[in-house]
Amino acid sequence: MSVSKWLSVANMFQSGWGAEGEVWVWRQRLFAWEEEQVGDLTSILQSVTLQVQKEDKWLWNFEKSNVFSVRSGYNHLTATYTVVNPVDAKLLWHKDIPLKVVIFDWRLFRNRLPTKDYLFWRGILNNDYRMCASGCGSLETLNHLFLHCSFFGAVWYYIF
Numbered sequence: 001m002s003v004s005k006w007l008s009v010a011n012m013f014q015s016g017w018g019a020e021g022e023v024w025v026w027r028q029r030l031f032a033w034e035e036e037q038v039g040d041l042t043s044i045l046q047s048v049t050l051q052v053q054k055e056d057k058w059l060w061n062f063e064k065s066n067v068f069s070v071r072s073g074y075n076h077l078t079a080t081y082t083v084v085n086p087v088d089a090k091l092l093w094h095k096d097i098p099l100k101v102v103i104f105d106w107r108l109f110r111n112r113l114p115t116k117d118y119l120f121w122r123g124i125l126n127n128d129y130r131m132c133a134s135g136c137g138s139l140e141t142l143n144h145l146f147l148h149c150s151f152f153g154a155v156w157y158y159i160f
Contacts, residue, residue, distance in 0.1 A: 001026050001034075013050050108142065116140035 003025040007015070012023045024038060060068040062076045107113050116132075117139050119125040132140040134151035145152050 001028065001030070003027055010050060013048075108146075111142055113142060115142055115145060118142075 002023070004012070004015070004023050007023065015023045024042075030038065058068075059066040060072065063069055063072040104113075111118065116125055116130045118141075120127060120130050130139050132138050132144060132149055132151075134149055136149055136151060138144050138149065146156065147153070
């Protein structure tokens with residue numbers, strides 16, 4: 001989707017890959033999730049320094065040998081992200097279900113609700129503020145709020 005998708009990494013660096021850099025020009029408007037990914041990428045690229053004197057090669061930082069393996073990739077993905085059971089889109093995006101319910105469900109099943117744990121993971125909250133709002137002493141995660149918290153479990157039972 002980038003207008004400058006054929007540029008080399010060195011040329012992108014010279015053009016400026018900061019938040020307002022010239023390389024972030026798109027052929028069409030980005031979706032919100034794409035803008036979020038671009039923001040993540042620019043924050044990663046801020047710490048990158050190109051070294052002309054070094055050989056250009058791939059390094060896999062999640063393995064001691066710096067060589068990619070499926071096992072290390074799988075371990076990284078499962079340790080970093082919460083795996084949620086996929087939901088059939090046909091069931092979720094149904095004309096008889098109110099849009100706000102569909103959006104809530106979509107965010108719930110993709111672990112995108114603003115729980116304290118998710119906000120910490122996104123770098124918005126400090127580690128000191130990750131505990132459940134009910135005061136039960138557990139981390140505020142989706143599973144805790146919807147399945148394990150005694151206070152919010154009583155609320156869900158009452159709603160049901």
